[in-house]
Amino acid sequence: xxxxxxxxxxxxxxKRETATLKCYPIPRHDTVYWYQQGPGQDPQFLISFYExxxxxxxSIPDRxxxxxxxDYHSELNMSSxxxxxxxxYFCASSLLEDTQYFGPGTRLTVL
Amino acid sequence: xxxxxxxxxxxxxxxxENATMNCSYKTSINNLQWYRQNSGRxxxxxxxxxxxxxxxxSGRLRVTLDTSKxxxxxxxxxxxxxxxxxxxxxxxxxxxxxxxxxxGKGTLLTVNP
Numbered sequence: 001x002x003x004x005x006x007x008x009x010x011x012x013x014x015k016r017e018t019a020t021l022k023c024y025p026i027p028r029h030d031t032v033y034w035y036q037q038g039p040g041q042d043p044q045f046l047i048s049f050y051e052x053x054x055x056x057x058x059s060i061p062d063r064x065x066x067x068x069x070x071d072y073h074s075e076l077n078m079s080s081x082x083x084x085x086x087x088x089y090f091c092a093s094s095l096l097e098d099t100q101y102f103g104p105g106t107r108l109t110v111l
Numbered sequence: 112x113x114x115x116x117x118x119x120x121x122x123x124x125x126x127x128e129n130a131t132m133n134c135s136y137k138t139s140i141n142n143l144q145w146y147r148q149n150s151g152r153x154x155x156x157x158x159x160x161x162x163x164x165x166x167x168x169s170g171r172l173r174v175t176l177d178t179s180k181x182x183x184x185x186x187x188x189x190x191x192x193x194x195x196x197x198x199x200x201x202x203x204x205x206x207x208x209x210x211x212x213x214x215g216k217g218t219l220l221t222v223n224p
Contacts, residue, residue: 033211042199042214043154056211090154097141097203097210102154 002026004093004103012109013081021076021106025093031055032074033100034066037088049074050096081110117200117215125223130187132218134200135180141203143176144212145185148197157185157198192224 005024013019025032031050035043045058049068060066063081068074078085086109092100118133134143145157160167160176160183167174173186187194197219201212 031210035212042216043201043212045211045213048211058211088151092154092212094210099144099156099159100210100212101156102146104153107151 004091004101006089006091006103006106008106009104010107010109012111014111015081015083017081017110019078019081019108021078021089021091021108023074023076023091023093023103025072025074025091026101029072029093029095029101031094031096032068032072033092033094034060034074034076035090035092035102037090037105038084039087041087043090046076078108083110086110117198117218119218120216121219121221123221123223124190126190126192128190128222130190130194130220130222132185132198132200132220134183134185134215136183136200136202136213136215137181138202138204140178141210143174143183144201144203145172145174145183146199146201146214148199148217149195150197154199187220190220190222192222194220194222196220 007022033048034046037043046060048056052068066076088105090105092102094100116135144159146154158169171188176183197217199214199217201214203210
């Protein structure tokens with residue numbers, strides 16, 4: 001069965017640079033979520049989209065933005081990167097309130 | 112505020128033993144889900160239990176939900192070394208479109224061969 005695809009899997013950036021993370025949800029899923037997991041931490045919700053519209057927002061810094069495109073893939077844009085942004089970034093997709101299936105994550109390292 | 116709290120934080124058992132992990136939460140929920148994560152890897156969905164359900168089984172997994180106590184437990188029977196991982200419970204909000212997941216701190220399970 002198709003799973004959630006995330007790219008890139010690993011990303012290394014310098015401070016103050018920008019990064020773009022991509023997520024391709026499971027086909028026919030209508031909701032995409034982004035989560036951030038710091039080292040040794042539990043995942044924290046950032047933002048979600050339902051049918052290409054932002055549906056909920058969590059503790060996402062103003063330096064971050066995200067959108068969902070017409071083909072349902074989503075991108076998380078991160079600017080003015082800080083050392084503290086180093087984390088695993090997960091995308092998950094679901095059919096609205098049903099099970100959320102997670103992608104393998106993008107490991108972002110900010111130097 | 113932290114929604115899910117897991118107990119214990121770490122659990123070490125021998126292969127073949129059962130492992131029980133507990134999760135508590137603070138607000139009303141639609142669903143409670145359990146996920147597994149191998150070190151630094153992705154989150155694998157294990158089981159979802161809805162707020163109107165009390166118990167659910169899936170293979171060697173048994174999940175209970177007590178909404179009056181706002182708690183859930185995950186039982187893994189006949190554990191295997193391959194079960195070694197972190198286990199997280201995650202809850203979503205009740206009603207409306209609040210389906211974002213709030214995760215607990217997780218239980219690190221080590222199954223010794």
